[in-house]
Amino acid sequence: MQIEKHISDLLYRYQCVTVPGFGAFLTEIIPAHVTGSASSFFPPKKVVSFNANVKNNDGLLANHVALQEKMSYELAVIKINEVVNEWSYLLQNRNRVVVKNIGEISVNNEMNWVFEPANTVNYLTDAFGLSSFVSPEITREVLHQQVEALEERAPIIFTPQRKRNYSYLKYAAVFTVMLGAGTFGYKMYYDQQILEQTLIVEKKVQEKVQQQIQEATFVLSNPIASVALAMPEEKLPYHLVAGAYRSEENANKAIAELVAAGFEKAKMLPINKHDLYPVVFASFKTLKEAQAERKAIQKSHSAEAWLLID
Known part of the structure; x- marks a missing residue:
């Protein structure tokens, strides 16, 4: 095996x-x-x-x-x-x-x-x-020194080039900016007009609804009883296990012994896939809380306590 x-x-x-x-x-x-x-x-x-x-x-x-x-x-x-x-x-x-x-x-x-x-x-x-x-080390300074050494042996000479006249591009850019600004301004004006008309319509609708509410009379012949909403239980995925038992009766005895020893939160988890009933000292919301309590229990009560995570 x-x-x-x-x-x-x-x-x-x-x-x-x-x-x-x-x-x-x-x-x-x-x-x-x-x-x-x-x-x-x-x-x-x-x-x-x-x-x-x-x-x-x-x-x-x-x-x-x-x-x-x-x-x-x-x-x-x-x-x-x-x-x-x-x-x-x-x-x-x-x-x-x-x-x-x-x-x-x-x-x-x-x-x-x-x-x-x-x-x-x-x-x-x-x-x-x-x-x-x-991650390999970056060698910027070494490359810079190599370039300086190459420049000393073979100086680089820059040849001036004849500049072309691109003045017409400046006028085209100014025209494009003005055209865009005019389009943006018209769009803002159009959107403002639509918004004002929408607010007027909404105001009239609200006034009509309020008038109908004031004129209406509500009569409830069979009022519905109030429903109590159950809040979802807080999830406690970290369990500090004291032992696992094949018999539910033995598991309940172990819980009674733990409660008598001062572990008021001791309980039994649902039967697992191995047909065992896990009994825990307590369940916790965070791993940090569970690990701290496990160290304390291993020193004071049981060195065999171990952590189970759902």
């Missing part, structure tokens, strides 16, 4: 992909920037990092593997565990684990895992088709 391909596919859509029992691959969006004296342009991209402390199974990778490989969820979990055991064995023996198109994981002298991103794939779909390029 090519688990690297499944992780790579999920990184395009999610900011966090957890490999159960091994760690989580996280992404962070870096805006476009220009560096260096040669003006090297780099488009916006998602930078991948690795956190070995996030190991719990959130169901995302296992469900994706089950759908793509056409197997059961339980079998997908077993297949993932086999890959994790192989990776762990390699790292324990100080070998590198190469995750294609994502990065390499190695072990340093203190037996800590070190992740080096591949940086060969941009997982930001908004930047599709953009690539880095270098």
Whole structure:
């Protein structure tokens, strides 16, 4: 099973992909920037990092593997565990684990895992088709010095030419300007006359309408009851996920525990395409608010909280 391909596919859509029992691959969006004296342009991209402390199974990778490989969820979990055991064995023996198109994981002298991103794939779909390029430096001063050197060796001599008499063009230009001014003035006069006549007609129509309104008597035998217009709900596309459950009952229990812990905005999202009920700490209007709350919750309550974007 090519688990690297499944992780790579999920990184395009999610900011966090957890490999159960091994760690989580996280992404962070870096805006476009220009560096260096040669003006090297780099488009916006998602930078991948690795956190070995996030190991719990959130169901995302296992469900994706089950759908793509056409197997059961339980079998997908077993297949993932086999890959994790192989990776762990390699790292324990100080070998590198190469995750294609994502990065390499190695072990340093203190037996800590070190992740080096591949940086060969941009997982930001908004930047599709953009690539880095270098704008060549403009050498205006060098070209100017070359021209001066050529002039010293071969001076340029300008030969005066006989001037032609174009005085008749001045009279033609004056005539054209006068003709245009006369046409413009007539048009303004004509438009003003049309505007005045239109205002007179509109005034008469308004007077007639007002007179009919004053003479009319309105009687409503069956008045229509007032209709309450429901204001559209504010869209909150950024959700801070606490977990995903196959049972709606378990999801409701998780919500009750979160509310008891002080998360009054905890709720359950509609069932997703993996037949799971996501439970969120809260939903937010902007990405900045969601990321700030995620850092606070990861420090104080749960390090496994991750961000879901509709």
